[in-house]
Amino acid sequence: MALSDPLDPHPWARELGTLHDRHAPARHPTLATVSPDGMPKARTVVLRAADRSLGRLEIHTNLHSSKIADLMAKPVAALHVWDSGSWLQIRLQVDVKVASGTDVADTWARVPERSRTAYSSSRAPGHPIPAALAYDHAPDPAVFAVLQLDIQTLDLLHLGADHRRAQFTRENDWAGQWLVP
């Protein structure tokens, strides 16, 4: 693993460079936030875009989902990926910006029809309903939100014949540092 150029030759680039591949493990990371009352919350999401030069990722969500309240209170999150094929754990700490409304109109226009039902305004995700399918499927662009994730730290743990762990930080211009695994 080359430490000098973290955003190119090592597995992080390989993972994020294959976002379009629906089967890449980094496509479905776990996003963890902290709720306003201090409770940790984690859920699976889809990584929609990655810009390696900016160290920036994008996730789509419903503006009424509880993660938004978490991020309004504390605009930070962690992302976790376990790539079992490469025996690689990827952990990211990110600063998060929430965009919605006219700011994300272009992105909404590119959301496939079948995916838009996740963005319905009648009831927030997590709201109790009397039966499993008693919810509205009508899409509402007003509740579509884009999370912009600016990576601050990247922690890689590789389990091989020897175990290796490295950390890369934006603060240090992505210079790598080996760590005790």
Ligand SMILES: Cc1cc2nc3c(=O)[nH]c(=O)nc-3n(C[C@H](O)[C@H](O)[C@H](O)COP(=O)(O)O)c2cc1C
């Ligand atoms: C494979 C998979 C992909 C998912 N992708 C997303 C996603 O991209 N955005 C999202 O908001 N929720 C996504 N979800 C649903 C979340 O895991 C979660 O149930 C939902 O966002 C509500 O979470 P919250 O109440 O913690 O905000 C996905 C779930 C699964 C199983």
